[in-house]
Amino acid sequence: MDENEMEYSPDLITLEDEDGNEHTFEVIDAADYQEERYLAVVPYSEDPTALLEEDANLILMRICEEDGEEYLDVVEDDEEFYNVGEMFAERLREVYDIDDGEEDE
DSSP: GGGOOOOOOOOOOEETTTOEEEEEEEEEEEEEETTTEEEEEEESSSTHHHHHSSSSEEEEEEEEEEEEEEEEOOOHHHHHHHHHHHHHHHHHHHHHOOOOOOOOO
C-alpha cells in the first residue's frame, strides 16, 4: 500500500460519565499550555458525514494526575477555556491553512 492509499484511523478515547454511560470521542489535537497537557476532542460518529450535518462540539480536556493515576477533566473555567481554545484554533489554522476572514489593515 502506498502512502496515498493509507486509511485514516482516528485517535479514539472512550470515557464514562458520572451516570455510567460510555461516550466515544475523537482526539483532534493534543498540546501543552502553561505546563498542563490538553486534548481537543469531538464526539465520535462512525458516519463521517454526521459531523458535517451538525455543529461539532469541540471539547477541551485537561490531563490531570492524582495518586499516580491519570484522568481527564473537562475545562470549565471561562478564561482557561478561552486561552486553551485560542491555542488549539491557531494550531488548526496552521495545520489546515484556514483563513479566518480577518484582513490586515
